[in-house]
Amino acid sequence: MPLSVTQLLEGSGARPKKGLGAVFGLNSDSRRIEPGDIFFALPGTHSHGNEHVDEAVRRGALAIISDIAPVGDPGVPVIVVKDVRAAYARAASRIFEPQPEITVAVTGTNGKTSVASFVRQIWTYAGIPGASIGTIGVETANRLIEGSLTTPDSRTLHQSMRALKAQGINHVALEASSHGLDQRRLDGIHFEAVAFTNLSRDHLDYHADMDEYRNAKLRLFTDLLVDSGPAVVNVDDPEYEPFMFAALSASATLLTVGREGAYIEILSIKPEGYGQRVEVRHVGEKLSFHLPLTGEFQVSNALIAAALAMSTGVDKSDAFPALSELVGAKGRLELVAEHNGAAVFVDYSHKPVALESALASLRPYAKGKLRVVFGAGGDRDKGKRPMMGEVAQRMADDLIVTNDNPRTEDPATIRAEILAAAKGAKEIGDRREAIIAAVKSLQPGDVLLVAGKGHEDYQIVGTTKHHFSDHEVVAEAIKGL
Numbered sequence: 001m002p003l004s005v006t007q008l009l010e011g012s013g014a015r016p017k018k019g020l021g022a023v024f025g026l027n028s029d030s031r032r033i034e035p036g037d038i039f040f041a042l043p044g045t046h047s048h049g050n051e052h053v054d055e056a057v058r059r060g061a062l063a064i065i066s067d068i069a070p071v072g073d074p075g076v077p078v079i080v081v082k083d084v085r086a087a088y089a090r091a092a093s094r095i096f097e098p099q100p101e102i103t104v105a106v107t108g109t110n111g112k113t114s115v116a117s118f119v120r121q122i123w124t125y126a127g128i129p130g131a132s133i134g135t136i137g138v139e140t141a142n143r144l145i146e147g148s149l150t151t152p153d154s155r156t157l158h159q160s161m162r163a164l165k166a167q168g169i170n171h172v173a174l175e176a177s178s179h180g181l182d183q184r185r186l187d188g189i190h191f192e193a194v195a196f197t198n199l200s201r202d203h204l205d206y207h208a209d210m211d212e213y214r215n216a217k218l219r220l221f222t223d224l225l226v227d228s229g230p231a232v233v234n235v236d237d238p239e240y241e242p243f244m245f246a247a248l249s250a251s252a253t254l255l256t257v258g259r260e261g262a263y264i265e266i267l268s269i270k271p272e273g274y275g276q277r278v279e280v281r282h283v284g285e286k287l288s289f290h291l292p293l294t295g296e297f298q299v300s301n302a303l304i305a306a307a308l309a310m311s312t313g314v315d316k317s318d319a320f321p322a323l324s325e326l327v328g329a330k331g332r333l334e335l336v337a338e339h340n341g342a343a344v345f346v347d348y349s350h351k352p353v354a355l356e357s358a359l360a361s362l363r364p365y366a367k368g369k370l371r372v373v374f375g376a377g378g379d380r381d382k383g384k385r386p387m388m389g390e391v392a393q394r395m396a397d398d399l400i401v402t403n404d405n406p407r408t409e410d411p412a413t414i415r416a417e418i419l420a421a422a423k424g425a426k427e428i429g430d431r432r433e434a435i436i437a438a439v440k441s442l443q444p445g446d447v448l449l450v451a452g453k454g455h456e457d458y459q460i461v462g463t464t465k466h467h468f469s470d471h472e473v474v475a476e477a478i479k480g481l
């Protein structure tokens, strides 16, 4: 829908000059500007959009919005706003109207993809068409469109949301990453409800320290929730307090979940096959259900999802029964094969606490050895590497350190950084060979965890993306035996 620049920038503090015509589009990437678009010059980690103003104008930009006036006269009007990223997000939400009306978001170091998927599945169970947007992509009950970021950039996000609305979808569950929150990618949305899963080390290549990482995540609670909206907090995580206080100071309705939860209290969790029997108390009423997912952490994710779904009007008579029908998000502690009396799981644990919870979840099933194949991503937080080595060394009986996505780093150096804290581990750089070796070594009663890449169907070496799937290689390895 065409809008005036004034409508587009409302709330940014700018007073655009009169005479600018209707705006049909916008972009923050000069390479993608189309005639009649507005170019938003954003600060980035490699450059500032101001450095690309000439290209934007050459391609037909009507005006430039930036936080600093670009050097020289670009030949089109320049409007300076205080927070250009937030202005971009709000403008994207307006230009791509209409948008789904009910949006919820989840933040935390681990569990976002799972929670967002579970909320969508609970909506579906309750007869509400819904979507989830995050690491895996944009997912509806019958379609998946893969994406590249956990929290898409504002333009892609609102374009996807408008497409969902056009399909009759009014309910969307989003993953709020710390990068996304810090870069204001979600600032065009007022969430109906928000949630916090847990906080542990990740992304310290981007955030200066844990305080900055936490503060980015806190923005979801302090800045993006509708007035007095529900804020779901997992109170079993040692880091829950700042999120609880943020919810209270933002006058949110605090809904606590966990063994210490007041809204949903976990009373007991007992293994039932690869799933578990869970007993909870929900505002005074005791309920029991079977969760068909492996790992205690999934109980927390499922209950957070139930709380979010109930915050959007789903009745508890749907929300809890729906949990017995949940399907795990692809590659999240997923049982992919049983072979020679042993079980093989693929999991997206690429951070120390995720690896620890995955191994802890599998230990009870390992009557024989608990084996793990894992690596660490290149061009990402290096501090995670020895921590992951230490976790695997402590918790598994047999370790193979291999490549994840080396990206532009030397894979041998990444492996060495892990091996420094996992002295007894074997090293097989080629991920296919590593998985095949691990599958070959399986004895009855063993459990193998292939960690780090989960749903990914690629491996990034240098700047090239090759097809690679842990699922496929496990199947290939078993077939070849």
Ligand SMILES: CC(=O)N[C@H]1[C@@H](OP(=O)(O)OP(=O)(O)OC[C@H]2O[C@@H](n3ccc(=O)[nH]c3=O)[C@H](O)[C@@H]2O)O[C@H](CO)[C@@H](O)[C@@H]1O[C@H](C)C(=O)N[C@@H](C)C(=O)N[C@H](CCC(=O)O)C(=O)O
Pocket (backbone or CB within 6 Å): 028, 029, 030, 031, 041, 042, 043, 044, 045, 046, 047, 048, 049, 052, 135, 148, 149, 150, 151, 152, 153, 177, 178, 179, 180, 206
């Ligand atoms: C660190 C980070 O978040 N980077 C994102 C950021 O890029 P950047 O800051 O490096 O941008 P830049 O290259 O400095 O350019 C600055 C500005 O100039 C523009 N530009 C640049 C070049 C040009 O020729 N013309 C032009 O207009 C850019 O579009 C940008 O607006 O803005 C880009 C455009 O939106 C993103 O694609 C890019 O994501 C990169 C690819 C990325 O890998 N991000 C990851 C780390 C990320 O965001 N991960 C999180 C968390 C993952 C998780 O835990 O699940 C996520 O939400 O996915």
Ligand SMILES: Nc1ncnc2c1ncn2[C@@H]1O[C@H](COP(=O)(O)OP(=O)(O)OP(=O)(O)O)[C@@H](O)[C@H]1O
Pocket (backbone or CB within 6 Å): 108, 109, 110, 111, 112, 113, 114, 115, 135, 150, 175, 197, 198, 297, 298, 300, 301, 329, 331, 332, 333, 347, 348, 349, 350, 353, 354, 355, 357, 358, 454
């Ligand atoms: N609640 C949890 N507590 C601890 N570990 C978890 C939890 N949920 C998931 N995990 C672990 O983290 C991995 C990633 O889970 P998921 O994809 O749901 O989280 P995420 O926050 O979306 O991660 P990412 O930021 O990498 O996209 C899982 O494969 C599992 O190993």
Ligand SMILES: N[C@H](CCC[C@H](N)C(=O)O)C(=O)O
Pocket (backbone or CB within 6 Å): 150, 350, 376, 377, 378, 380, 404, 405, 452, 453, 456
């Ligand atoms: N969204 C995460 C994914 C990491 C996945 C892991 N396989 C790796 O490459 O490190 C990131 O970009 O940090």
Ligand SMILES: [Mg+2]
Pocket (backbone or CB within 6 Å): 112, 113, 134, 135, 136, 150, 175
């Ligand atoms: Mg995710």
